[in-house]
Amino acid sequence: MKLFGIVWANLFRKRTRTVLTLLSLAVAFLLFVLLRAIAGSFTQGVSLAGTDRLNVSPKYSITDDLPLSQKQQILAVDGVEAVTQQNWFGGQYQNPQNFFAKYPVEPGEYFEMYDEYVIEPAVLAAFAGKRTATVVDASLVEKYGWRVGDIIPIEADIWPKSDGSRGWEFELVGTFRQGDNPLPLMLFQYQYFTESVADNRRDRVGWWTVRLSDADRAEQVAIAIDKLYENSLNPTRTTTEDEFSRQFASQLGDIGFITTIIMSAVFFTIVLLTGNTMTQALRERIPELAVLKTLGFTDITVSLLVLTESVLLCIVGGVMGVLLSTVAVAAVGPVLQGFLGSFSITLPTVLLALAMALLLGLVVGSVPAISAKRLTIVDALRER
Amino acid sequence: MAQLVECREVSKQYTRGKETLDVLSGINLSIEKGDFLALMGPSGSGKTTLLNLIGGLDHPSSGDIINGGANLNDLSGRALAKWRSENIGFVFQFYNLLPVLTAQRNVELPLLLTRLSRTQRQKNAATALEIVGLTDRARHRPGELSGGQQQRVAIARALVADPELLVCDEPTGDLDRDTADQILNLLELLNRDHGKTIIIVTHDPKAADHAKHVLYMDKGELLATTT
Ligand SMILES: Nc1ncnc2c1ncn2[C@@H]1O[C@H](COP(=O)(O)OP(=O)(O)OP(=O)(O)O)[C@@H](O)[C@H]1O
Ligand SMILES: [Mg+2]
Numbered sequence: 001m002k003l004f005g006i007v008w009a010n011l012f013r014k015r016t017r018t019v020l021t022l023l024s025l026a027v028a029f030l031l032f033v034l035l036r037a038i039a040g041s042f043t044q045g046v047s048l049a050g051t052d053r054l055n056v057s058p059k060y061s062i063t064d065d066l067p068l069s070q071k072q073q074i075l076a077v078d079g080v081e082a083v084t085q086q087n088w089f090g091g092q093y094q095n096p097q098n099f100f101a102k103y104p105v106e107p108g109e110y111f112e113m114y115d116e117y118v119i120e121p122a123v124l125a126a127f128a129g130k131r132t133a134t135v136v137d138a139s140l141v142e143k144y145g146w147r148v149g150d151i152i153p154i155e156a157d158i159w160p161k162s163d164g165s166r167g168w169e170f171e172l173v174g175t176f177r178q179g180d181n182p183l184p185l186m187l188f189q190y191q192y193f194t195e196s197v198a199d200n201r202r203d204r205v206g207w208w209t210v211r212l213s214d215a216d217r218a219e220q221v222a223i224a225i226d227k228l229y230e231n232s233l234n235p236t237r238t239t240t241e242d243e244f245s246r247q248f249a250s251q252l253g254d255i256g257f258i259t260t261i262i263m264s265a266v267f268f269t270i271v272l273l274t275g276n277t278m279t280q281a282l283r284e285r286i287p288e289l290a291v292l293k294t295l296g297f298t299d300i301t302v303s304l305l306v307l308t309e310s311v312l313l314c315i316v317g318g319v320m321g322v323l324l325s326t327v328a329v330a331a332v333g334p335v336l337q338g339f340l341g342s343f344s345i346t347l348p349t350v351l352l353a354l355a356m357a358l359l360l361g362l363v364v365g366s367v368p369a370i371s372a373k374r375l376t377i378v379d380a381l382r383e384r
Numbered sequence: 385m386a387q388l389v390e391c392r393e394v395s396k397q398y399t400r401g402k403e404t405l406d407v408l409s410g411i412n413l414s415i416e417k418g419d420f421l422a423l424m425g426p427s428g429s430g431k432t433t434l435l436n437l438i439g440g441l442d443h444p445s446s447g448d449i450i451n452g453g454a455n456l457n458d459l460s461g462r463a464l465a466k467w468r469s470e471n472i473g474f475v476f477q478f479y480n481l482l483p484v485l486t487a488q489r490n491v492e493l494p495l496l497l498t499r500l501s502r503t504q505r506q507k508n509a510a511t512a513l514e515i516v517g518l519t520d521r522a523r524h525r526p527g528e529l530s531g532g533q534q535q536r537v538a539i540a541r542a543l544v545a546d547p548e549l550l551v552c553d554e555p556t557g558d559l560d561r562d563t564a565d566q567i568l569n570l571l572e573l574l575n576r577d578h579g580k581t582i583i584i585v586t587h588d589p590k591a592a593d594h595a596k597h598v599l600y601m602d603k604g605e606l607l608a609t610t611t
Contacts, residue, residue: 002496009484291480294441295494295541296469298462378442381476382432 003301007308013281018313021277025317026324028266029353033325035259036349052215053113054222056208059235066234068194068203073228074210079221081213084109085190087206090158091168093144100140100184102154103206104193107135113209116179123174127187134170134188138177143184146172152186162198210238267360274364278310282368289372290380303373310365311358318357322350388549388581389415389438394447396433396604407433408604411447415583417548420575422592423585425601431585432553434601438583439551440468452548469497473542473580475552479534481526487513487537488522494545512540515578516570532563539570543580550574552584556591568594 012018056074058064065087074083089102107128111119119127119135127135134152146152149172156166170188178185194202210225212218222238229236282289289302322345329345396408407430415421423431436442437449440456449456452471459467481490491509500508513519516536526534535555542550552571556564572594574580584591592598600607 005489006482006485009482013484287478287480288482291474291476291482292493293465294439294468294474296465296497298465376442378436381441 003305004308007305007312010281010285010305010309011313013284017277017280021274021313022317022320024273025270025314025357026320028270029318029321029357030324030328031266031321032263032356033322033345033349033353034328035262036352037325037329037345039256039259052212052218054210054212054218054225054238054240056210056225056236056238058207059226059229059237064234065204065206066208066236068205070205070208070229070234070236074208074225077221077224077228079213079217079224080210082109082113082211084113084209085205085207086110086209087190087193087204088158089154089156089193091154091156093152093154098144100136100186102186102188104190105187106190107187110187111176113211114178117176118178119176120174123176126173127189130171130173131189131192132169132171133173134186135174135176136172136187137182137185138175139182140184140186141172141175148172148174159193159197159201161196168196208236267356270360271364274310274314274360275367277313278306278364278368281309282306282371286375286380286383289375290377293375293377294381299373299375302375303369306372307362307365307369310368311361314357314361314364315354318354318360322353386417387414388417388419388452389413390448390450391434391438392448392450394434394437394444394449396430396437396442397445406604408437408444411604411606413599413606415581417581418575418579420572420582420594420596421584422595422598423583423601424587424589424592424598425607429601430604431601435551435553435583435585439472439474439549440464466497469494469545471547471549473539473545473547473550475535475538475542475550475555477554477557479526479531479538481534481537481541483526486523486525487518487529487540490526490537491540491544493541498545508544509540512544513537515543515574516540530563531559532566535559535563535567536570539567539574543574543578548581550580550582552582554585554587556586556588564588565590 056066056070058066068085071083071085074080084106086103086105089104091102092098093100107124111117111124123135127133136146140146152170152172154168154170156168160166161168170186176187194204210221212221218240222240225238226236289306292302292305293299326345391411391413394408394411394413395406398405398407411434423435425431433442437444437456438451440451440459443457443460454467454471456464456467481487482493485493488506488509491512492505495505495508498505510519510522513522516539518533518536518540521529521533521537526537529537535558539550539555542552550571555571556567559567568588568591571582571584575582575596584595
């Protein structure tokens with residue numbers, strides 16, 4: 001566009017003023033992107049936590065365990081839809097640095113319980129069909145370069161076999177996916193596990209996962225289960241995953257609210273500030289705009305020149321802010337990673353920031369643009 | 385010679401609140417192609433108003449203005465803007481250059497409305513600057529030029545699209561005697577050698593020496609013509 005040069009040149013007519021306005025725009029968008037990144041890292045954690053599941057673990061210590069016989073009893077509790085078991089197997093693959101969780105599970109029950117996990121039916125069938133089969137989270141396959149059919153040796157620590165040997169071997173039959181924030185996880189058959197360990201340690205369970213038929217009754221069901229084993233050899237402590245995530249969610253709500261308040265205040269200030277810049281810019285320029293009209297530029301063209309200038313100012317500010325935020329994230333991201341989990345700037349955030357910059361430019365530029373359009377040559381020239 | 389501009393019974397009123405002000409009343413005037421006309425008269429007599437009407441910057445309250453074959457009452461908005469860009473060059477007392485653009489780019493401005501290529505635009509602008517004798521200042525911004533130089537850039541801008549008519553409102557009003565004479569000489573040269581028809585509003589009696597005709601205005605009416 002032939003006229004773009006005029007807009008660009010005009011933008012830097014009052015260099016200091018433009019630079020200051022750009023800086024404040026950049027800071028506003030920096031704030032915006034960072035706050036969104038922080039809020040985003042919180043929400044990621046939450047979407048993982050199930051809302052209709054309970055966790056039943058040994059009451060006094062997680063190193064205790066529970067008898068398999070509880071399964072049918074818990075299933076019979078009113079409000080319970082399904083139950084499945086998991087154990088903490090421990091053990092290591094090749095060396096202690098290779099840390100990932102290993103759980104013996106009931107294949108069919110497990111993937112029905114965690115129905116947000118994705119596993120191909122054929123893989124699940126292979127897993128259920130072979131005693132020594134294992135499936136792992138897809139990330140592990142990438143990390144260790146495993147292939148389907150590989151034998152994965154695990155050196156046991158807590159769970160030696162009945163003959164005292166510590167070498168376990170599992171055959172990889174496939175992978176599954178857990179969603180956004182996968183845990184490094186290896187699953188194998190509970191049946192194989194419990195039949196291989198020492199007689200006196202058979203039919204033991206690390207913890208139960210319970211699916212509720214009605215998420216709203218979590219409290220009552222939890223109390224009912226714990227009451228069942230209150231005076232038994234194996235008392236339980238049932239926690240709602242929901243309780244945890246509900247707390248989390250309310251904090252999240254606060255964060256969202258605070259973010260909105262801060263951003264509203266920032267953008268309100270920015271609208272005033274940029275609006276002031278544009279109004280001043282227009283006032284200084286009335287004779288010039290009149291001259292452009294004199295030369296034959298139409299009202300619309302002149303008004304678009306003013307609007308484009310405002311949009312350009314805001315977009316340049318927005319882009320600067322986004323760039324600054326990527327620098328900031330690169331600098332402090334690794335530090336915050338520990339507290340916040342994955343802390344990153346997403347494409348939607350960037351696009352949203354740019355869309356807001358555009359909108360801001362249009363809003364701020366509209367009033368001067370309309371005045372520029374209405375400006376009559378004769379009156380404007382007399383104003384000298 | 386052929387007639388370029390004709391004003392027929394042109395009147396202009398402004399209303400300020402309840403009061404109606406007759407700025408021009410029943411002006412009849414015809415200007416031939418190739419004329420160099422000086423319009424003189426006391427402040428407030430309506431010179432600028434008449435010039436603006438002839439240049440198509442405003443419409444009369446009544447009467448007709450025929451300019452280059454077009455009745456300006458028939459044109460408005462976009463069409464009038466286009467007509468101005470093709471037919472009239474404007475020069476003002478305060479130059480009114482865009483301070484952020486170089487002299488060259490200021491002169492190029494009117495050409496942005498044409499279909500000329502970039503190189504052609506630059507070439508035409510350079511030619512216009514050459515005519516006003518400012519080739520060596522093409523890359524300067526208005527702030528780096530003297531008043532007389534700025535006015536010459538403004539004249540180059542008025543010339544660049546090659547309009548038939550130049551209208552100049554007190555082009556020397558802000559300049560010292562010598563510089564003013566240079567500008568008047570330049571206008572005379574444009575009239576004589578480039579065939580431009582020129583109307584100039586001025587308070588400067590010496591302008592009459594350069595013009596072919598002088599018209600006097602008072603209280604919105606034309607008085608006498610001297611040759
Ligand atoms: N837009 C307007 N609104 C109201 N009155 C106006 C307007 N334009 C001009 N006038 C009035 O019309 C009269 C003539 O103004 P004009 O500018 O044509 O005079 P002039 O002869 O050019 O004067 P000067 O020599 O001071 O430039 C003045 O009284 C002026 O106040
Ligand atoms: Mg005047």
